[in-house]
Structure formats: C-alpha cells, structure tokens
Amino acid sequence: MRIKKVFNNNVILTEDGNLEEMVVMGRGLAFQKKVGDEIDETKIEKTFVIHSKNVFDKLSELLKEIPFDHLELSNDIIELAKRELGYQLNETVYLSLTDHIHFALTRIQEGLIVKNALLWEVKKFYKDEYRVAKQAVQMIEDRTGIQLPDDESASIALHLFNARHDSAGMEQTMEMTKIVNDIITIVKYHFGITFDEDSMNYSRFITHLRYFAYRMQRGELSREDEDSLFDQVSKQYSEAYQCTIKVQTYLQLSYNVQMTKDEMVYFMIHIHRVSSREKKA
Incomplete structure (x- = not known):
C-alpha cells in the first residue's frame, strides 16, 4: 500500500x-x-x-484542522452507533459528527456552553439515539477528561438520527414537506400572525414538525397519554390548545392519524412559543 x-x-x-x-x-x-x-x-x-466525492472533499479539509484523537473518537462513536442502533448510517456522519465533536470539545475548553433547544424532545422521542449518545459522551470523558453537558448528548443523538441510511425517498420527502407546511398554515391563520422565520422559536417549531412528520410516516408516534400534564398545559395555553385541536382534525381527516395527549402537549407548548411573541398580522 x-x-x-x-x-x-x-x-x-x-x-x-x-x-x-x-x-x-x-x-x-x-x-x-x-x-x-x-x-x-x-x-x-x-x-x-468514503464513496461520496463531495463528502470526501469536505472531510479532507477537516482532517487538516482537527487532532487525530478527535477523529479517532468520532470514528469509534460511529462504530458504536452502528452496533447499538441496528441501522446503517449515511457516510456524511463522518463529516458532521467529527466536526461537531471537535467543535464541542474546543468550545468546552474555551468555557463556552451552548444549550440545545431540543434536549427534552430528543430524550422523549429518540431514546435509542440518545442512549448511544450518552455512551458516546462517557467515552469522550474517559479519553479526554472533558465532561460534556447533557445538551451535547442531544446534539450527538440528532447527528446519529439524521444519518439514518434509510432516509425517506422523494415521495415521502414531498409528503413530509406538505404536512409541515399545512400545519404551519393552520397555526398562521388561527392566530392571524406573520412568522419571524429567523427566530429561535420558529426554528424550534419547524424542527419539531419535521421530526413529527417523519415519525408519523414511520408509525412511530408516542403511544403514551399523560392526562395530568395535558390538563395543565391545555388550561394554561388555552389558545394553543384550540389551535392544536385544528391540527389534530387536519391529521385525522388527511392521514387518519390520531395524536395522543402526550403528542398534543408538545404541540401546545411549541405553538404557544411560536405564536406568543409574533406580531398580529
């Protein structure tokens, strides 16, 4: 060789x-x-x-900048994920995860802590990826002595989820986009608002909708019903609750999908966030 x-x-x-x-x-x-x-x-x-030339070219640039230990860590985490999750990972993960781990370790050493706005959603909806990510964070601490916050476990879990090799085909992707756009339209007209598409709340909401649509297509929606939390949130965010009922009606009529109270709680919280700070149209 x-x-x-x-x-x-x-x-x-x-x-x-x-x-x-x-x-x-x-x-x-x-x-x-x-x-x-x-x-x-x-x-x-x-x-x-690496079969993709685009990924290879970007990885080539990255390899000039990062320490060998960080590349080795990323590779070992990817191998761990392949064993534990039971599905193939798109090779783009070598680029995205390696870059993220290097950046996360650099930030921690510089005293910069970045919160992950999707932490609670990742822990709830992507339990397998989150479990592997927790192992990955422990592996990082064992080798570097650097303890990453729980927010980084969520970030690693999202990288693993996004690298699923059996990602949706064009038809599914188009349907998923339609679901997201339709729900956005329902919320927009219910509240009579114009969204600030650069806001964090809007970004959070869109991300939640995409993952919701993905799980809906795969039949992986939550089956739990948390009555006490549902009652509390629906009373506290009554307008968001009314909007969520409209979303539920749309999903029922269009896709024969019935959200559990657990799923509706997350919708209410997100809808409240994204609508409460927007200007009325």
Missing part, C-alpha cells in the same frame, strides 16, 4: 487491492512520509472508505 495523499502525521489516503480509495489512520503513520512512499501496515489502526 502506497500513500496517495497525506492529511497529517496520522491520517493518509491510500487504496486497497481493488483500487478503491480509503482513509487510513494510525499514530505516526505518515511521519516523515510523502506521496508514493510505502505504508508501514503495522501502524494502521483504522480504515474507512
């Missing part, structure tokens, strides 16, 4: 016996080496293949 490209002292590009390019990792693998030199295969610790 010969070196085709040197990313840093620990990561190089080479090719296998079938002439397929692959990224090879190992401490000191490329130290004092240049393109065309033979690789000391005893130093190889990990290899992976």
Whole structure:
C-alpha cells in the first residue's frame, strides 16, 4: 500500500487491492512520509472508505484542522452507533459528527456552553439515539477528561438520527414537506400572525414538525397519554390548545392519524412559543 495523499502525521489516503480509495489512520503513520512512499501496515489502526466525492472533499479539509484523537473518537462513536442502533448510517456522519465533536470539545475548553433547544424532545422521542449518545459522551470523558453537558448528548443523538441510511425517498420527502407546511398554515391563520422565520422559536417549531412528520410516516408516534400534564398545559395555553385541536382534525381527516395527549402537549407548548411573541398580522 502506497500513500496517495497525506492529511497529517496520522491520517493518509491510500487504496486497497481493488483500487478503491480509503482513509487510513494510525499514530505516526505518515511521519516523515510523502506521496508514493510505502505504508508501514503495522501502524494502521483504522480504515474507512468514503464513496461520496463531495463528502470526501469536505472531510479532507477537516482532517487538516482537527487532532487525530478527535477523529479517532468520532470514528469509534460511529462504530458504536452502528452496533447499538441496528441501522446503517449515511457516510456524511463522518463529516458532521467529527466536526461537531471537535467543535464541542474546543468550545468546552474555551468555557463556552451552548444549550440545545431540543434536549427534552430528543430524550422523549429518540431514546435509542440518545442512549448511544450518552455512551458516546462517557467515552469522550474517559479519553479526554472533558465532561460534556447533557445538551451535547442531544446534539450527538440528532447527528446519529439524521444519518439514518434509510432516509425517506422523494415521495415521502414531498409528503413530509406538505404536512409541515399545512400545519404551519393552520397555526398562521388561527392566530392571524406573520412568522419571524429567523427566530429561535420558529426554528424550534419547524424542527419539531419535521421530526413529527417523519415519525408519523414511520408509525412511530408516542403511544403514551399523560392526562395530568395535558390538563395543565391545555388550561394554561388555552389558545394553543384550540389551535392544536385544528391540527389534530387536519391529521385525522388527511392521514387518519390520531395524536395522543402526550403528542398534543408538545404541540401546545411549541405553538404557544411560536405564536406568543409574533406580531398580529
């Protein structure tokens, strides 16, 4: 095996016996080496293949900037996720997760804590990904001594969820977009408001709707009914409750989907957030 490209002292590009390019990792693998030199295969610790040229080009740039330890951590977390979650991950995760972990560790060392606005939703709706992400955060602490906040577990979980290889096809994607747009329209006209599409509340709401539509298509909506919380929220946010009933009617008539009270609670909270600070049209 010969070196085709040197990313840093620990990561190089080479090719296998079938002439397929692959990224090879190992401490000191490329130290004092240049393109065309033979690789000391005893130093190889990990290899992976990136088929997408776009992903590969972006990863190539990233590999010039990040420490070997961060790349190794990301790769090991991805392998953990593949084992634990039981589904394939799109290779874009090598780019997105590696970049996120590097940035998260850098931010923590600089004393910058970033809150994840979707923490409670991730813990509720993406339990498997969140469980793996908690293991990932523990792995990071074990190796670096840096303890990441729970918000980072949620962020890692979202990266894993977004990298599901069995992502929706074009027809499903179009339907999911229609569901989101229709619900936005219901809320808009119920309150007579114009949304600030740059606001955090709007961004949160859109994200929630996308994940809701995705889970709805897969038949993964919550089956729990929390009467006490539903009663409390529906009374406290009565206008949002009335709007949520309209959304429920739309889903029932269009898709024969009945939200549980648990799902409706999240809708009420989001609708209240996104509508309470907007100007009346």
